[in-house]
Amino acid sequence: MTLSLQTVGEHNTAKSCWVIINNKVYDVTEFLNEHPGGSAIILKYAGRDATLAYEPIHPKNALDKHLSPSKHLGPVDVDSAKVLTEAKQQRKRTKDELRVEEAIKLRPPLQRILSLADMENVARHVLSHKALSYYSSASDDEITYDENARGFTRFFFNARVMEPVSHCDPSTTILGHKSSIPVFVSGAALAKLGHPDGEINITKGCAAGNIIQMVSSNASLSAEEIASAAAPSQTLFFQLYKHKDDVIAEKRVRNVENLGYKAIFLTVDAIVPSSRERDIRSPWVLEEQETGPQWHTDGEGTADTSDVFGTAGALIVNDDRDMTWEKTIPWLRRVSKLPIVVKGIQCVEDAVLAAEAGVDGILISNHGGRQLEYSMPSFEVLYKLRKQRPDIFDKVEVYIDGGARRGTDVVKALCLGARAVGMGRPFLYAQSAYGEAGVTKIISILEREILTAMRLIGASTIKDLKPEMVERIDWQLVVRAKL
Amino acid sequence: MTLSLQTVGEHNTAKSCWVIINNKVYDVTEFLNEHPGGSAIILKYAGRDATLAYEPIHPKNALDKHLSPSKHLGPVDVDSAKVLTEAKQQRKRTKDELRVEEAIKLRPPLQRILSLADMENVARHVLSHKALSYYSSASDDEITYDENARGFTRFFFNARVMEPVSHCDPSTTILGHKSSIPVFVSGAALAKLGHPDGEINITKGCAAGNIIQMVSSNASLSAEEIASAAAPSQTLFFQLYKHKDDVIAEKRVRNVENLGYKAIFLTVDAIVPSSRERDIRSPWVLEEQETGPQWHTDGEGTADTSDVFGTAGALIVNDDRDMTWEKTIPWLRRVSKLPIVVKGIQCVEDAVLAAEAGVDGILISNHGGRQLEYSMPSFEVLYKLRKQRPDIFDKVEVYIDGGARRGTDVVKALCLGARAVGMGRPFLYAQSAYGEAGVTKIISILEREILTAMRLIGASTIKDLKPEMVERIDWQLVVRAKL
Amino acid sequence: MTLSLQTVGEHNTAKSCWVIINNKVYDVTEFLNEHPGGSAIILKYAGRDATLAYEPIHPKNALDKHLSPSKHLGPVDVDSAKVLTEAKQQRKRTKDELRVEEAIKLRPPLQRILSLADMENVARHVLSHKALSYYSSASDDEITYDENARGFTRFFFNARVMEPVSHCDPSTTILGHKSSIPVFVSGAALAKLGHPDGEINITKGCAAGNIIQMVSSNASLSAEEIASAAAPSQTLFFQLYKHKDDVIAEKRVRNVENLGYKAIFLTVDAIVPSSRERDIRSPWVLEEQETGPQWHTDGEGTADTSDVFGTAGALIVNDDRDMTWEKTIPWLRRVSKLPIVVKGIQCVEDAVLAAEAGVDGILISNHGGRQLEYSMPSFEVLYKLRKQRPDIFDKVEVYIDGGARRGTDVVKALCLGARAVGMGRPFLYAQSAYGEAGVTKIISILEREILTAMRLIGASTIKDLKPEMVERIDWQLVVRAKL
């Protein structure tokens, strides 16, 4: 059975809500209240084509997973399909889309990208406002986001000279899996917002560069799609946002284990949404940009209770807010044989509890400054752990993410005992700017920078990196604008 | 008897000074020297209509209170009333008034206010120059004002994960009275400068949001008017500026106790006026804005002795400058059964003395940076008190105000032992921007922010907040302009 | 005998150099090498009228003192005088002079000057480029100049409340002489550069405000002229730059003692000229401003050896560079009964040596940042002295100058044990902006600010100010631009 636009258009309310995605019609009436992103965003497209809004943030199998076959009402009819196609073609580009098109043309050749900052700079130009807002945003005033990066800058090297370093090897293993450099891709969601190939750009780039990708529960491609894109021997880890329903969560874990993922990174720092104001504001900024301020308000209107959690908040609405060391780690051990890493350790006390709970690794992380504002910068937590509990580094593998952007950052973390450093946004930016080639490029930049730093501090292997090689300074850098 | 404009106009000197307010004539000749704001400001309107200058800064009953009935000379005659009305209608709007009218039209919808900073930003646009100058000004170079806010930023969280927080309760009690969140409205005067409904906007917003309002002696509405606007079970506190005459002061206290106010916050940090230069300069800036610089000066004129204390100075000219622990607290206990809180504690020593004097609570405060320039930032005083005299927190309830603008600020203060955090300017800004709805809005923003912060540091009740959850950093934040 | 311009004009070389000042002719040939400011500046006017360059920086009796009567060649003839007068009248004003004239017209009324910063701001507009360069300049990169002011900002008050302060007395004595506030005028040279009445503006303002003026050896008026302008009971101190020839120096000291000066402040931090680049550059900047860059250079010319010490360097070329504690203090005791204060103490060690040498007071000073670049800020030296050698405060009176601009600055210094605070530039700026009235104005501003600060920290007399009332902070202020 095919359906006409007119028929679909009659189901444009919360009581009967149909939408068209890629010329197929779905009845999402009952799903409205289950949608992680809330009902409002769906109702905006009730009775209409929702393809453009749907595609960049959902894996292809999302509808199959969440909507029973009986709600798949079938394709639109031929004439309707034609109308939809024409509408797409004639759709007036927004100012933001035109800006992006222009920016893409002006990208410099990849050879001229010298650093991750260069790459981010290109990405900031070619990303849509919505994507950049989602990627770059952090909580509240973005203090912890900034301080994550600044945390690294307070540590200088006590460089050693006269050490033989012509042969220098920056490779290591993470949970027993080889990595060409002590860097991995930390879970970062919604890559399709920045590039149509999405997370697969990262997967392929990691295959080429021989580093490990941690895939997010909230990726815009499914765990299956990403696993399929991986090279035969390529290592993937899985970042788990545990569902509050243990049954659903277990199903998820078993699924990724079956797909060949090699470790579970249990996210513990994002159990409730934070306020990422830049992300929340993005649609308003865009609206104003397109049409100017046009609101009608009596100014002293009634207080509103609208949801303000933006793209980010929608993703975690069903996550488990009552995880505990006593309950959750044993549960995870039961349902999976994979190594367990706790992602989101933010203080020494919890690093100790994690080790006592018998996990395989901890990832010192504050979610890139996207969750708790004024969380201690990751590198400071690492430094404290090294000073207060050096024994922990022998009990679990310790990783860190948040703010690292240079080979020197990575080497500093390794000197203090980190096994590897995760990066999230840099990979989102790289794939947004140049697709897979961008990902490969930043891996090679990092490798060069790590090698240079290792040699210039007198280290020829990862093992040569020692705590005494870095020193915390007691003054503040003044980062100038370059002349 | 009615009076003509001409008759009134003959009494235009200090020897015989009549003014018209809302079409009624008053003889204020003898009152000139008693006027807290000085005689000059009254003489400016001698023999003329003073309504526009009078209304925004005086409670409605101010004339009745301060002027004996014999000085109420009666209404102007019908023709005069007509002339005054026409004059009002034909009065050319000042540039500042026109600017404000435009700004009010451009206010964003309330839903788009995400933070107290957003709210302040709207207020800064819609407030008259005079009102903004009064609200935003602080002493001298506004160092302590700035440092109050920065004091909070030096403390980061040691966040705990894996704690059950799906149920999280931010409510508390203050002096036994319930509050939905650990925040109260700290005394802030002259709300009518920002909005015609004045302090009542705050009262009604607090009723809706279930938090407590501390009403200032210097409110632009009377204690009676505000109490009348309160909901039946609503809690109000009273901020007392003690008059130097104990008899007058006692009368004031007994009056507010009778009106149902539940505590006396004795102000001890504002016994003499400070120099709030922004406020003092406001009329000059306005004058220059309207007409350009037009002064006539020989430059080397004689030294002047003019009063430079502005709006603020006028309010406290009769306050008691000789209060002591030995004399004043016992006096207040004698005249009232209400709990006593000392507002304006600025060092550990005085916190101890206050506890020894047997008060019920102390409010660590430097008057929002509006009194002693270079007073230690409130949060630093709180931190010192926690470190040096943790026993004080068991003896009195400890509050803090000055500089808090985020839920994280509130949570930090509570970790260190504060029972609640006061805010003044944010409520003045909120009511100026959107009236009562603005007040309700910022309470709901604060509630959301407090809940998020509590959950993300692993606390499900106020009692779970501990000193070890915050840590003083030894580096300086660089607060960047957002991209 | 009268002389014609033509005759004078023939003596236009170093071999025979005549100049005209106020229509009188002087033979300065032999004086060329003795001129403290060097011969070049005189030779620029050889054979010509030098009045305009001479007057603003020399006391009226300078020529009589330094030039024997035989070199006073007599007046120019009537026709020549007429020509000179016409030349003066027709002289085209420089752009800088025109700018100053305009700025003087735009000065705000004195009542609108709220702070010493306001006063400095006016002065910066009305001063000639040359005068501002001389007054405002400091050594090298002006680091110590800036840090002097910032030194005060690192100290906050532990304010006490509930102290009776309705009566509050900020007066004190300095070396036994009364002062209405604990502030004195520190030696500051060349006041005529900023105002035709020069140092006498300060003298008269101090008489009105009841504070003490320290008069510089390098004042643009003579010690006699200033003493004559003083009120009968007014106290003046003398800042001595000791000549390297003890006989000349002794004559100077005996002279000022006879004139009624009450103390000798022996300058020890300015024995060689520093490099005040802003001052040195001033004539070049002016030249470029008038005519644009017009130099002719082959670029690779020979190295030059020109003197670069500017206005400041010229003044101290004959000073004693070999003073010692053993030799110089006893010498000064021998030649004068006046109290001796050593001006320019920059470390604790020398404070101790000064006390051991038996002087009456020390002035902690680095010459307002105009001598040794990277000299420790004065307030830091005071703080160290208080911590390391509190006994010194009982042995000598301790003063401080450099960077104080607010009543709070003064009160902080007094808390740490200083008896009084000197200010130099503020008085130069005040007299430049409004003459004597400007001086009186800033004294009254300081009195108000000191009173306010004392009351708000709970002190009713100078004796109530204690070290524990100020505390050194360990973070850095961010001084924002006001909105």
Add this chain to the structure above:
Amino acid sequence: MTLSLQTVGEHNTAKSCWVIINNKVYDVTEFLNEHPGGSAIILKYAGRDATLAYEPIHPKNALDKHLSPSKHLGPVDVDSAKVLTEAKQQRKRTKDELRVEEAIKLRPPLQRILSLADMENVARHVLSHKALSYYSSASDDEITYDENARGFTRFFFNARVMEPVSHCDPSTTILGHKSSIPVFVSGAALAKLGHPDGEINITKGCAAGNIIQMVSSNASLSAEEIASAAAPSQTLFFQLYKHKDDVIAEKRVRNVENLGYKAIFLTVDAIVPSSRERDIRSPWVLEEQETGPQWHTDGEGTADTSDVFGTAGALIVNDDRDMTWEKTIPWLRRVSKLPIVVKGIQCVEDAVLAAEAGVDGILISNHGGRQLEYSMPSFEVLYKLRKQRPDIFDKVEVYIDGGARRGTDVVKALCLGARAVGMGRPFLYAQSAYGEAGVTKIISILEREILTAMRLIGASTIKDLKPEMVERIDWQLVVRAKL
């Protein structure tokens, strides 16, 4: 035999690559892979005239040294020479060349250069983009470059007064050789980029100013040329970049010893190239400046592996990356009798090892921030060495370079025990701006500044400079833009 342009033009590939330099033809086919700067830069000129690119960065004897006589193919023929000359004459100046020509005309007279900052400012205007990029660039984000200079600013003087300083002598010896001031020229390469006379400007200026020049292995003039330009008794040191082939390295050392160089400064901090992004970007910036962005890219091109080490990287490609204390110092002792100084000590541990290895001196240096990013600032290393191992200063002469720009910087380093301070960039800038006269000028500026600082802290000889005269401050300077 002479060759025609046409003949040469046929050899324009990697298989047969001829180039013309100063009208002579060279076959560089076999040399392509040996060229330290890589083959690509040569191939750009294959079959063509390479003179303009060759001259500014190669010593005159470079071709003789590196190319066997059989590859010197002889001159071009007369007609070709004429064509080349015409081409040179008609070559259109680039925008950058035109800018430089204009800037040279606008240089201020040398007398107006008051400081090394003034000199650098002139140089920044007159240098070509390429030269400035090479001189000013440093690693990565140029953090260590900036911090080197800021390292000095954290130390203030405890100045002593009342010391006899009319006679003050800033001279010293370095490795027994006299120096008029405790400053030497630290190795700085490629002076011809900034001025056609190149390093000889520095040599002659040092002869005039009586200070010592350390000549770099990578100078744009040969060690012979520089030695020939030296005055008879002038002291030169040699900065050795040790070749990985000991035989070649030994030959180099013996050669400079024979040429009369008086010490070997063994460079140990530059064994691998760093990433000096400003330098690497220079050709791209220039290209864009001339023609606008013109790249053709599909954006998602394949990852590149192009060399990104710029001018700097090319110079050290054959250096020894496996030097050790045990092997390299004894080797150097064997092949030379000259004193050995290790250049590039970056921590206390290596200072100790160097002393134990028996070298004559150590130069605390991080290569001016051009090698390891986040290397500890030189002055901090000096300070640590003074605090932790004061004995080292008795065992070896200790020098420091990196960031010193003022006489006060030099005096601070000497107070802490440094024997002399090296400067590199300031001499490159000085010779670029004014040739030899520029070099002489900055020596005289430094002498004046050092003398002033010594006198104002109470020192009359280098021996009077003591550690207690400088003190590390615990606050941060705010360096303002001057008004």
